[in-house]
Amino acid sequence: MQTETIVQRFPKVDDYLIEILLAVQNNNPEHYLPEKDLHYIAEYLGIPDSRVSGVVDFYTFFSTKPRGKYIIQVCDNVPCRIRHSQVVINTLEKMLGIHFHETTSDGLFTLEPTSCLGHCDESPVIRINDDVYTNLDSEKVTKIIQKYQAREEKK
Amino acid sequence: MITQPLITKRCGNIDPLQIDSALKAGAYSLLKKVLDLSRLQVIEEIKNSKIRGRGGAGFPAHIKLMSLYQENSPQKYLVCNADEGEPGNFKDRYLMEHDPHLIIEGMAIAAYAAGTSRGYIYIRGEYQKSIEIMKQAITQASAKGFLGSQILGKDFSFHLEVRSGAGSYVCGEEFSLLESLEGKAGRTRVKPPFPTVKGLFGYPTLINNVETFANFPIIMDLSGASYAKIGTPSSTGTKLLSLSGNIQNRGVFEVPFGIPFRKIIDELGGGIPEGRQLKMVQLGGVCGPIIPEYLIDMIVDYERFEVFESKTGAGAIIVIDDSQDLFELLANISDFFAHESCGKCTPCREGHAQIRKTLDKFIHYQACEKDLISLESQARIMHQTSLCGLGQSAPTSIISALYFFRNAFFDRINASNCQEVSA
Numbered sequence: 001m002q003t004e005t006i007v008q009r010f011p012k013v014d015d016y017l018i019e020i021l022l023a024v025q026n027n028n029p030e031h032y033l034p035e036k037d038l039h040y041i042a043e044y045l046g047i048p049d050s051r052v053s054g055v056v057d058f059y060t061f062f063s064t065k066p067r068g069k070y071i072i073q074v075c076d077n078v079p080c081r082i083r084h085s086q087v088v089i090n091t092l093e094k095m096l097g098i099h100f101h102e103t104t105s106d107g108l109f110t111l112e113p114t115s116c117l118g119h120c121d122e123s124p125v126i127r128i129n130d131d132v133y134t135n136l137d138s139e140k141v142t143k144i145i146q147k148y149q150a151r152e153e154k155k
Numbered sequence: 156m157i158t159q160p161l162i163t164k165r166c167g168n169i170d171p172l173q174i175d176s177a178l179k180a181g182a183y184s185l186l187k188k189v190l191d192l193s194r195l196q197v198i199e200e201i202k203n204s205k206i207r208g209r210g211g212a213g214f215p216a217h218i219k220l221m222s223l224y225q226e227n228s229p230q231k232y233l234v235c236n237a238d239e240g241e242p243g244n245f246k247d248r249y250l251m252e253h254d255p256h257l258i259i260e261g262m263a264i265a266a267y268a269a270g271t272s273r274g275y276i277y278i279r280g281e282y283q284k285s286i287e288i289m290k291q292a293i294t295q296a297s298a299k300g301f302l303g304s305q306i307l308g309k310d311f312s313f314h315l316e317v318r319s320g321a322g323s324y325v326c327g328e329e330f331s332l333l334e335s336l337e338g339k340a341g342r343t344r345v346k347p348p349f350p351t352v353k354g355l356f357g358y359p360t361l362i363n364n365v366e367t368f369a370n371f372p373i374i375m376d377l378s379g380a381s382y383a384k385i386g387t388p389s390s391t392g393t394k395l396l397s398l399s400g401n402i403q404n405r406g407v408f409e410v411p412f413g414i415p416f417r418k419i420i421d422e423l424g425g426g427i428p429e430g431r432q433l434k435m436v437q438l439g440g441v442c443g444p445i446i447p448e449y450l451i452d453m454i455v456d457y458e459r460f461e462v463f464e465s466k467t468g469a470g471a472i473i474v475i476d477d478s479q480d481l482f483e484l485l486a487n488i489s490d491f492f493a494h495e496s497c498g499k500c501t502p503c504r505e506g507h508a509q510i511r512k513t514l515d516k517f518i519h520y521q522a523c524e525k526d527l528i529s530l531e532s533q534a535r536i537m538h539q540t541s542l543c544g545l546g547q548s549a550p551t552s553i554i555s556a557l558y559f560f561r562n563a564f565f566d567r568i569n570a571s572n573c574q575e576v577s578a
Contacts, residue, residue, distance in 0.1 A: 015356075017338035018321050022280065051339075058340035058497075060322030061280050077242035078441050079399040081487055082479050115324055115495070116242035117281050120397060120473075121405035130283045 001027050003037045007044050014045045017055055021062060030066035031110075038064075060115070068103045070148055072096075073114035073127045080116075084137070085124035091138045092126075095145055108152060109145075157418055159385070161393050162369045163409045166253035171288050174256060174295035182256040183301050185372040189264050190309045197268040198224060201371065203379025205391040210236055210327075210364030211439065211469040212544075213390075213457040219361050222351035223269035226359035233266050233274035233313075234336065234355065234362040237289075238320050238327040240279055241440030242491065243471035246395035247365040249407040251278070251285040254369075255292035259315065261368035263301065264375060266313040269361055274313060277332055279320040290317050324495035328543050329362045331497065342497045343543040364469075366395055386412030390456035394470050400437075401476035403428050416451040420474060431476035435560070440471040441488045442548040444555035445481075481563050482517045485552055489514060492549035503546030506537035510553065516571075517564070523573035527564050531557055 006023050010016045020041055025033050033056060042052045056062040072092060076085045092111060096104050103110045119125045122134030126141065133144055160166075170176040177183075189197055202217035223231055235258065239247040250258060262274055278286050293315050296302045304312040323341050325331045331341035333355050354360025370392060374382045383391045390412035396419060399405050403425030410419065416436065420426070427433050437445045457468050475484070493507035513530045516522040534550035534557070541547045557564065 015336065015338040018335065019319060022319060022321060054340055055338070058323065058342075059320075062321060076487070077491060078437065078475075078484060078487060079243050079473055081484070082400055082473075082475055115240060115281065115322065115491075116244075118239055118245040118248045118279075120243055120245055120399035120471075121407070123399065123405075127281070132284075 003027070003040060007041055012045060014047050014051075017041070017045060017047070017052065018059070020045075021052075021056065025062060029069065030107075031068070031071055032063040032066050035064070066103075068110035069108050069152075070128050071110045071112060072145075073112045073117075075114050075117050075123070075125050077116045079120035080123040080125060083123045087138050088124050088126065088136050088141050091141050092145070095142060108148070157410055157414050157422055158408055159393050159411045160409050161373045161385075162250065162257060162366065163253070163395070163407070165257065166249070169254065171253055171255055172291055174292070174299060177254070177256040178299075183260050183296075183299075185375045186260050186263050186267075186301060187307060189267060189375055190307055190311060194224065194268050194270060197264065197375070200374055200379040201268070204370075204374040204382040205379075206367070206370055206374060206382070207390065207457060208364060209366035209370070209394070209469070211241075213468050216363065216367055219351055219363070220265060220269050222349075223271065223359055223361045226351065228359050230273070230356075230358045231269065231271040232355040232358055232360040233262060233269065233271045234332070234360055235262055235274070235276040235365055235368055236327065236329065236332060236362055237276055237278040237282070237285065237365050238332055239282070239365070239469075240320075240324040240327045240495075241442060241469060241471065243399055243437065243440040243473045244397045244469050245399075246397045246407045246470060248282055248285050250365055250369055250395070251282070252288055255289050256296065257369045257372060258289075258365055259292060259296050259302065261371040262315065263306070263313050264371045265361065265363070265368060267311055271361070272312045272314060274315045275336055275355075276315065276317050277320060277326070277336055278317060279326070280322050281320075286317060286319055293317065324491075325497050325543070325545050328545055331543070332362065333360065340497075342499045345542070387454070387456050389458065394455060394468075396455070396470045396472055398424055398472050398474070400472075400474035401427055401431060401433075401479070402474040410455065412456045413454050415454050416472065419455070419472065420451060424474065427474070427476050429476075431478055433474060434477040434479060435475045435481070437473040437475065437552065438471070439469055440473070441491060441552065442545075443471070443551055445475075445484075445552050445559065446555065447559045450559075481556060481560055482514060482567065485556060486511065486514045486518060488552050489549075492545065496545065496549075500540075500542040500546060502537045502540040503542070503549065506533055506541075506546070507549070509533050510537070510550065517567050520567065520571045521574065522564075522568045522571045524568055527557070527568065 038052050042049045117125050124136045165180050206216045207213040326335045326341040330344040335341040350360040396408045408423050489511045496503045498504045534553040537550045
């Protein structure tokens, strides 16, 4: 969908800035906010580009660089850490051959740390785009990634 | 059983996506009742209940309601803080995903009492499912006439909207949250003035936690005086606890205030798995104190959660067994806060980097006695001089560990290869 179409669904009121940025980024297949989109949003809301950039820069969700089709976010906060989130991180890094903030060469996966996902009763936890996976260990997380890989190979 | 489900009594028994199923279980019946009372009568009931805010700070709920009621302003706002970002807390997510209408009903009751017609639920972006459920619940409640204009045929309007966060822990702090709602970076404001005087868009604003709003229908149902009999004299009602960590049964439990932590850990939590021993418990989330095993006989109430001036009574209990290394955990917590600090004030922005450097010496067995002294002073300065709750509470884990586990620091120093020549 065109960025313009998405933006125009929102009222021209600047407190919708974060909602607009989220909608535009979610619509982008590479999960990021290109500069021309940011400029368009600033113009639409009648605010300076610097205000938009300042907001994009502040919130962890926003990226100004292209990311993978699937963003794997891993929680490593205390409730996950003490239930062995490091094992999950090591498995993912080994399997995908990337570290945090990197994307696989096929453009499929980006690995990111995340703040607490609020599933501490089912830790360790990861999120792939909007889907949350819980009670993970090395074996379980391997199977999940293989499922995504198989899905892509079929296409 | 030591649980007492009041605000969670419908959770699991209704379909959160079907308002009819909530209505059959009594949803919005208290809003109907409230609209026949005067606004001051509603505030009086809340006052009699002695309920305190459930987000952590524990401020008496009726005082905020009354402040907003008394503000003479062309616009006033009601905001529900559903930015549950404190690691170890997940009770607000549980409520939103199981009984969204209880929260909406509680907000409508508060809006009526305080005299506001516009409200927002600010939900953290990580909670996609909660956002979808709350949005759907609002649409359904509006269609049934529980939200919108002329609610239930009365001269009372209340328009409610969901807004999403975008990955920022500090936005759970009330002024940062308001900045974010205004479409800005979530950097806090200097207070006073407090939000009830000058809040969202500069207008008087009442901000409460999800769980606080969810209690209002219960109070109106039981009466304030009956509600006040639950719990302890200073901490009335029930508390949602988020139990996590090295424990058999993890999850959300609703208990009356006054239950000892040990009972919660043993009876509800089912003890420590894998034959391990309990080493320590972190209360409130990673911004809270780490306490040793011998203290868990104390009871759950606001005063107890306030160890070391940390107002962290949101109800998280993170159980940690003896396989965990204290210094690794402190470093993990420090990294978390360093990433989440907004950078506006110096003690918080710079403090984390200094604390992390000092902690590294302990982790790598290079600590000297003077490092313990610097760690202590860095933590205290940050706690005392940071602008908002984030910086003030970030060093609580360290301050509490230095107090309760001081020997662990000395043991590490003795086992270290200290390169400094002592003066």
